[in-house]
């Protein structure tokens with residue numbers, strides 16, 4: 672039996688980019704403007720010989736509001752409840768923001784299994800953000816670059832025991 676993986680995290684961390692890479696089709700909307708994906712999207716992911724269901728979470732967000740919008744929170748909670756595993760992405764270039772801590776709390780309370788990953792981790796400019804990700808207390812962060820396809824073997828290694 673396979674498993675389902677929800678990709679969660681605040682807008683613009685690269686969730687849809689990773690979803691698209693795993694699914695291999697442009698099913699999820701990716702845009703430079705944060706928060707353009709308006710609902711949950713499901714696809715069949717392929718990573719090496721692993722096949723699993725991947726869920727891209729998103730929601731409406733008000734760019735001028737610095738607190739996590741309620742709709743975004745509800746959608747994330749729905750995805751977390753649906754999924755066997757949550758892949759929590761942070762943006763290694765931006766470092767930790769207050770909303771990342773909100774997501775960490777949701778995951779701590781509700782998720783069956785959490786994998787923490789620092790995305791946009793290509794290059795040494797991202798090192799500080801990767802170190803910060805340890806502060807969330809969710810274990811050792813994976814170092815990923817969804818855009819450049821880096822870190823996929825490490826993601827494979829942590830998912831393999833769950834398959």
Ligand code: GDP
Nearest residue numbers: 682683684685686687688701702791816817818
């Ligand atoms: P989402 O809102 O979390 O779904 O984020 P998106 O997937 O829409 O990506 C937001 C922005 O980050 C886009 O401009 C992406 O091209 C960019 N992005 C995604 N992954 C990476 C990455 O690994 N490195 C860099 N430098 N940018 C990335």
Ligand code: MG
Nearest residue numbers: 686687708729
């Ligand atoms: Mg998105």
